[in-house]
Amino acid sequence: MTHDAAKHDAAKHDAPQYAAMRLQQALAEDPRTAELGIKVTVRPGEVFLRGEVMTEERRDRLAEVVAEHAPDLRIHNEVRLADCAEPTGEETLR
Amino acid sequence: MIRIAAVGDIHLDDGARGRLRPALEHLPNHADVLLLAGDLTRHGTLDQAHAVADEFADLAVPVVAVLGNHDYHADQQDAITALLREHGITVLEGDGVVLEFGGERLGIAGVKGFGGGFAGKCGSDFGEPEMKAFIRHTKAIAAGLGDALAALDCDQRVALTHYAPVNDTLRGEPPEIFPFLGSYLLAEAIDHVGADLAVHGHAHLGTEHGITPGGVRVRNVAQPVIRKAYAVYCLDGSDTVSPDTAAGEMGRPGGRITAHSGTRGSH
Numbered sequence: 242m243t244h245d246a247a248k249h250d251a252a253k254h255d256a257p258q259y260a261a262m263r264l265q266q267a268l269a270e271d272p273r274t275a276e277l278g279i280k281v282t283v284r285p286g287e288v289f290l291r292g293e294v295m296t297e298e299r300r301d302r303l304a305e306v307v308a309e310h311a312p313d314l315r316i317h318n319e320v321r322l323a324d325c326a327e328p329t330g331e332e333t334l335r
Numbered sequence: 336m337i338r339i340a341a342v343g344d345i346h347l348d349d350g351a352r353g354r355l356r357p358a359l360e361h362l363p364n365h366a367d368v369l370l371l372a373g374d375l376t377r378h379g380t381l382d383q384a385h386a387v388a389d390e391f392a393d394l395a396v397p398v399v400a401v402l403g404n405h406d407y408h409a410d411q412q413d414a415i416t417a418l419l420r421e422h423g424i425t426v427l428e429g430d431g432v433v434l435e436f437g438g439e440r441l442g443i444a445g446v447k448g449f450g451g452g453f454a455g456k457c458g459s460d461f462g463e464p465e466m467k468a469f470i471r472h473t474k475a476i477a478a479g480l481g482d483a484l485a486a487l488d489c490d491q492r493v494a495l496t497h498y499a500p501v502n503d504t505l506r507g508e509p510p511e512i513f514p515f516l517g518s519y520l521l522a523e524a525i526d527h528v529g530a531d532l533a534v535h536g537h538a539h540l541g542t543e544h545g546i547t548p549g550g551v552r553v554r555n556v557a558q559p560v561i562r563k564a565y566a567v568y569c570l571d572g573s574d575t576v577s578p579d580t581a582a583g584e585m586g587r588p589g590g591r592i593t594a595h596s597g598t599r600g601s602h
Contacts, residue, residue, distance in 0.1 A: 272378060275377050275378035275405065275408070277405075278344075278539035278540065278559065280540075292539070292559070293539065293558075293559040294346075295345070295346055295347070295350075295351040295354055296350050296351050296354070298350050299350065299351075323354070323558055323559065323562075324562045324563060325354050325355050325357075325358060325558075325563070325564045326358060326563050326564060327357070327358040327361055327365075327563070327564055328340075328358075328365060328563045328564065328565060328566060328567055329563075330567075331338065331365065331566075331567035331568065331569055332566070332567070332568050332569070333336075333568075333569040333571055334531065334532060334552055334568055334569065334570055334571065335571045
């Protein structure tokens with residue numbers, strides 16, 4: 242493979258869809274996060290994280306892992322904290 | 336009337352200890368039993384299982400659980416099951432339990448479940464060994480669920496799984512991943528025996544309400560879906576359908592009455 246061809250492949254490999262998938266897999270497989278339910282969307286220069294986790298520390302760890310894998314992307318961490326309130330009603334199944 | 340509290344996908348670890356505890360303190364005001372629909376730990380370590388055991392310790396109502404895929408990640412599922420049982424939690428996998436509340440018997444059969452997809456859009460027991468192993472795993476689990484449901488001698492019957500038996504409750508998830516979220520084989524097993532409720536988790540972006548082809552109500556209780564510590568479902572056993580009434584409505588294929596009368600008929 243020539244040097245030019247390698248550069249060409251790298252550009253294709255860096256398509257936003259692949260970047261998003263790599264980040265999503267990292268969040269699932271990295272033991273610090275182990276989160277499968279986070280939606281990762283990559284736009285030019287930016288990455289958006291959406292979903293829900295149990296604690297603030299876990300929300301911060303998501304951004305930490307993403308920053309390691311994509312240091313050039315600005316991170317918008319829109320992940321929300323789980324609401325663990327007591328239920329206010331019930332459903333009766335008849 | 337039996338009151339069932341249920342939640343799944345709580346993904347506990349040391350850092351999340353106590354998150355559910357305030358709402359659990361008042362659990363007996365809301366429910367007679369608590370079902371846990373799997374993914375109790377963050378990624379299946381024994382440390383995380385200790386956080387689960389402590390979170391649900393000393394509740395005034397029985398706790399019945401199945402494990403989820405996260406609870407299998409560190410290959411500690413057997414040790415996690417043993418630990419939770421030591422702490423008084425009933426952990427089901429291909430078996431069931433019958434609890435009595437005020438003379439009414441609630442039967443719960445549980446399995447983790449697995450993927451494979453839904454009718455018309457599912458994997459087959461065909462091709463590479465990996466593919467066959469995948470679908471055969473689901474088939475074996477679904478058969479176990481069916482046997483466990485059939486063995487319950489009870490007035491109200493509930494199927495508890497982690498993976499989804501129907502795709503209704505997956506609305507909100509990308510359709511491309513439905514085959515990883517559940518299998519119609521679970522619903523088929525539930526409908527074959529009949530049940531009053533099927534509870535599952537796993538699909539964080541899904542929706543709460545669904546129904547099997549045979550008319551059994553399905554509820555996705557993944558914590559990010561219900562957005563509270565637990566959801567509560569009351570099974571009203573007072574409207575028992577007489578065989579005559581049911582026969583009159585048999586004309587509606589797949590209608591709820593048909594499935595319901597099947598449940599009553601066998602017990």
